[in-house]
Amino acid sequence: MNVKRTFRLPAQLADDLARHARRRGVTQGLVLETALQSILTPDDTERIEAAFSRRMDKLARQLDKLDYHVEVTNEALALFVRFWLTANPPLPDAALAAAKAKGNERYEGFVEVLARKLEAGPRLADDLRRDVEGWTAEP
Numbered sequence: 001m002n003v004k005r006t007f008r009l010p011a012q013l014a015d016d017l018a019r020h021a022r023r024r025g026v027t028q029g030l031v032l033e034t035a036l037q038s039i040l041t042p043d044d045t046e047r048i049e050a051a052f053s054r055r056m057d058k059l060a061r062q063l064d065k066l067d068y069h070v071e072v073t074n075e076a077l078a079l080f081v082r083f084w085l086t087a088n089p090p091l092p093d094a095a096l097a098a099a100k101a102k103g104n105e106r107y108e109g110f111v112e113v114l115a116r117k118l119e120a121g122p123r124l125a126d127d128l129r130r131d132v133e134g135w136t137a138e139p
Contacts, residue, residue, distance in 0.1 A: 017032070069125075
């Protein structure tokens with residue numbers, strides 16, 4: 001059973017209400033009823049808080065995962081640099097120009113391959129996962 005109430009609204013709010021109801025194709029009374037129900041129902045606050053909490057938990061898990069991947073990447077880079085510096089002695093001055101030119105050429109090739117890999121190819125993590133699964137599956 002509906003109870004009749006009379007309310008006075010500021011002109012701008014009344015216009016906004018009429019526009020919103022027209023856009024939705026519903027009555028102004030239904031818009032007001034839905035809005036009041038939303039405000040007065042305590043479950044809505046709890047539901048919103050629960051949804052927000054779930055989203056924050058998901059973001060925290062994603063951040064932890066990202067943190068782990070950054071740590072692995074940093075360690076891999078540090079190991080590579082240490083190995084590279086240990087295995088490759090400095091070049092003599094006479095060979096620096098040729099080495100720099102060859103290095104620039106190789107770097108351009110690296111950037112092209114990287115761009116192609118990022119666009120379409122499987123990620124390094126997928127390659128590693130397949131390699132590890134292959135190693136553990138072998139007798």
